[in-house]
Amino acid sequence: MKFLDNINRRDFFNWGIRGIGATAFTSLLASNTKAHAGLKHDTFPNFTPRAKRAIHISLVGGMSHVDSYDYKPGLDKAHGKPLGSNEKPDIFFGQVGQLRRSDFKFKQRGQSGLWLSSMFPNIAEMADEMTVIRSMTTNSANHTPALFFANSGFEFNGFPSAGSWVSYGLGCESETLPAFVVLGDKRGGPNGGASNWTSGFLPSQHQGVELRTGKTPVRDLFPAIDQQEGSDKAARTFLKRLNTLHADRNGLDSILSNRMRSYELAARMQLSVPQVSNIKGEPEHIKKMYGLNESRTEDTGRRCLLARRLLEGGVRFVQIYSGGPIGGSPRASWDAHENVKENHSVEAGRIDKPIAGLLRDLKQRGMLDDTLILFTTEFGRTPFAQSKANQVGPGRDHNKYGFSCWLAGGGVKPGISYGQTDEIGWKTVENPVHWHDFHATVLHLMGMDHKKLTYYHNGIERRLTNVHGQVVNDIFA
């Protein structure tokens, strides 16, 4: 064991409570080599974080902002009129019908007086905790690239998602849980599947870990084929001795000791994961608060409750999906090309109560102060109907020019809205917030300078924010 000090500096263990920068290393070439992937970096957080952890609720398919979080009296007035523009908008199907007012009623909520619609009655009660950004914009009006963009800042497969970047920067608060956990809609994975929570070129420990229901919530947590009782423990004991003998013969390299340690943590994980994912012990009133007692909210309710438990266990970033695959009939996502009222009522009904319950629960536990909640969708929907030019159909197409997302907790100014779309909710006209800005802001809230959180890959010091991103300071408390 005599080289251990040096060894640990060289080849650090890829797990646990440290993020990047926690390790130094010895190299003669360090000074004249720029590219030391993951090694020559600032330590994070690089300033006092407002939020220590985050839950990201991702609505798949494109939620209509003009029907939910972006009140547009101008659209009511313009109902049935043409868009009145010669442009060929970059939407998806390209049919520009007449403008259509919202089928949902808006009113002012809470002390703050935020205008919110009847689509999310329970969440609306939490208006005074919310910071609504009404001036989001994105690059693509196409589901998968847009969802990739919202997750990773790029439209393509292979770039690390925000949760992976957070894991890379901050690590986990627990050694026996992953830093980044994904909770999928039970109707199926979002378009693009696991590519949405990939660690891309970041080391694999930063990949989102899917937590599923059932006996083995994390894959391969327990033997895939039943083994004789006690054999696991016996195998591990034998293995430990075998490895020790091996190290005695060959010298203890850090990679050897790290592997040995990984087996100890694996054993602890077999206890901690089932513990955290078992919600049976939660009191009835809490379960009810999350909507676990109703069939339509059971799926999301369970996941929201799980998210809180994961955060309590030390997980850094939890992602919850609302919506499965794009396409099909009836739709299992927010992609309301046919009928916004019908589709959004169903989708909102699945998540409204659970998310409101989550906000309340976090608040009553004092967790909301340093927990950031993100509620996003890959793009919005058009204020005009997706129908013939002389008709007001019930569906809406994709809108990349303007849409809404909201944040809560973790150091954002509650009960405000930020930015504006035009009178009818078609395009952002004030304080545009692009995904890069959104990501820069999230990283900032978690104590990281988005320009410093970099990883070298094929010629470029990559960032979550590419070469863009302005922190939206105005929404900070």
Add this chain to the structure above:
Amino acid sequence: MRQYGLNNPFSRFILFAIGITGTISIHSADFDQDIAPIFVRSCVECHNGFDLKGKLNLSQRNSALKGGKSGTLILPGKPEESLLWNKIKNDDMPPDKPLDQKEKKLVQDWISEGANWGTNLKLDPFEFTTKKRGGYDWWSLQPIKRPNQPDITKSAKWVANPIDAFVLAKLKSAKLKPSSPALPRALIRRLYFDITGLPPSAKEVAKFVSNPTNEAYKKIVDDLLSSPRYGERWGRHWLDLARFGESDGFERNNTRNNLWPYRDWVIKAINDDMPYDEFVRMQIAGDILKPGDPVGQKSVGFLVAGLHNTVVGGSEFMKKTARQDELEEIIGTVGQTFVGLTVNCARCHNHKYDPILQKEYYQLTSAIAGVFHGERNVSDPELERQRKSLLTQIESFSKELKLIENQGRQTVINKRSHGKETTMPKPPKPISRWEFDNNLKDSIGNLHGKAKGSARISGGALLVDGNESWIETNSIESSFRSKTLEAWVELSNLNQKGGGVIGLQSLNGATFDSIVFAELEAHRWMSGSDGHSRTKSFRAKEENFAHQQPVHIAIVYQEDGTVIGYRNGVQYGKPYKTNLQEFFKGSSQVIFGMRHKGGRNNYLKGKIHRAQLYDRALAPNEIAASAGVESSFVSELELAAALSKTKKTKRMALKDQLTGLLARQKELGKGSKMKIYTVAARSNPGKVRILKRGNAMDEGEIVRPGAVSALRTFSSDFGIKANASDSDRRKQLANWITHPKNPLFNRVIANRIWHYHFGTGLVETPNDFGFNGGRPSHPELLDWLASELKTNGQRLKGLHRLIVTSNTYRQAAAPREEGLAVDSENRLLWRKSPVRLDAESLRDAVLKVSGKLNFKMGGPGFRDVSVIPNNGTTYYEPIYPIGSEYDRRTVYRFSPRGGRSAILDTFDCPDPSTTAPRRAVTTTPLQALALLNNKFILNKADAMANRLKAQSNGNRDKQIEQAFLSAFQRNPDSEEMLLAKRLIEDYGLTTLCRSLFNSNEFIIIN
């Protein structure tokens, strides 16, 4: 690389400037010394000839003085009135990183002193390397000069070849010594994993350990390099670079079922040691260089192995952007893979770090503008060759199998007849016989069959499905008068009607005699004929057996018109008399499975095991004899009992092999064409324009196909027109990349080879030899290796041989304190760093050690994922099917994007979304969980335990010894033996095998 400093390269311009002005005065701010570097570093990037921000060009004196959109920039002598000074003073410019106080002062002084500038001096932002970016003088762009070996070490004992001399010189300068040589067992394990990706056998290790000489080592090196396993291992490395993925990615992520020919091409090319320049040319322009040869279509799979967006959206902007993204993906991979240049970074602006112009990026995309993703049907001589060899194999195996089975049958029959009196004559000799074991051939005469419909051989019989499936032969070679038709036939069911078993017919089917089942009478055999003109009832019993077992049916047609039926060797009902029909040579043929051509309810449903034709009427005892041979159908049980153990095993093995071969034959299909996912080239892709700021809708000037001019020793101009053909463009691109004067071409590949042998390259960023990449730890060694490649005819095997026979490579892996203290990353190579098995090698090693590895090469990949299309998106989920097909090497795995087992995921196998030149090596608890609990691992632990049990006759010590020998190629020591014994006593051998798979010794290779 040069940097601005006291010896700065602009000093030569000082003299020039003095010459112009004719005055010698000491300024506090000198243009060349002070100002030019500031301009080059901080201003010219945006304000230059190519990309005029604010219409300002600061790279030349006149334009600089003139200023841009905002008016005059510099008033010599009056900084406070100069826009330049005001912008700089207020930190408006440069926008991101303002100048520091010292720099500001210099600019201010320079303006105060008259803003002097040499009249013809043009600042080229790429001229020199600065602190922030690389210039034309960047190290990797300079020509390769073969360096001399360092003198000091020529006599050193340690130097086995020049590699060691270069390494030793560096070590000496850091006051380090190389490590002692690795022990023979460690060395040989290292070599096997490194070259073949598989562990050696215990025997192979023992052999070397008993005679660990240099000669023995070199012999093993040669053997391994000529083993096909080498191409599989190093082909896998190449596929990482090629971002080889068998689904489209993006929204649909559809499977790509026909990209595997590219993977097979790579493995073969590497095994054949194809010269590297040819290897590269083939991947860029193989379809052009070898027109009509499918090999070219396979090799250019490289270009389109990456992502493909198949849902591009409706608007023009979306479509154009998607195409531009596709081109960037391709040219980015080409640039990084072959020349280590991240050309893709120059899509929206000039490269921020390397001397690559935005214009040059578009010249390069023009070179590949004809490349599109697609599928092509190609004729494949290789496929033909495979089919033929398969057929030969099938025939020889069947022959062998039949020999064994016939012997067994004979034994059974002999036993049966033993003690019985038998007067049975020898079976008569037919003129034609169809065995239907593996083919439709006439094994005596020339009346070979041709299949119609879905008629096919299956399980040693002709299978006809009653649905217009039948066999016809060539026309008969002599005419028939009297005759005998005979067949062993099994019916699918007894309720079918009118199907023929065997018959003779005129070629148009108008005249025929056939053995027919149940045409006129249900469940009864008859002799069918045209218009029933020669058909009468045999008045026999109903058939009630032929659907369970084959029956022997024969019909004899005598010269006098008598027709006699036989079933299982005895007369069937009563004979009858009719007219004899003659069948004439050249105009008649034999048919099976059909009554006659043109009939209704014509087809048989069942199996014909064998059939024979005689040109005479057989006597009753002859029929009995003939039926006796085979009709006494020997059952599987009887046959198995009659065979010796060796024969039985041999028979099973042959049957297994035949099943595999027949399946493969089916896979290969019938047609001479195969589908390949490849470049669907457009021969005239048209002119390409620069896109301003990379915006697909904002077109600028037209560019001609070309490359990067920063490589100055040869031309980057392809010498072809902007609207040149796709073939001219790609040929020229291939030529530029592989040009003998392109220094990057060989430097990059030499570094890659080194990287895979040592875990870290001499340059640690194998895809990036630019400013953002790593600097070479041993620049001379890199150039020496590159020039070695040049002189040996671009043969990579030669390079491998040099590297693995060096003493640098053969060092021990043990850590040493003094080494760790100064160079913990081992960049100076004071030892051989231990290597954690990559995901594929780990899986392959588990397969080999468990005894399950299937060495089958090539063909479509095995699928250990379920493919679930769900509403327009395809999802892939790992599954764990059992069977030898799934025990092939991991390189033959069907590899879609997303959806892999935890073994591949947690052991850092990259998702093939981008080119992956360097894999991370992580250690996590999730990895431990996967290796302990994954179904694949548990299955193989079981398989290994079963193998050991079968080999050891219940001897536990032997089982443990064999387990250690298989996994580690050494015997257990006494403590290990004791512990292992206790473990298997309580928890079985499977638990021991599972533990060994998880051990450090199994996974970390010293």
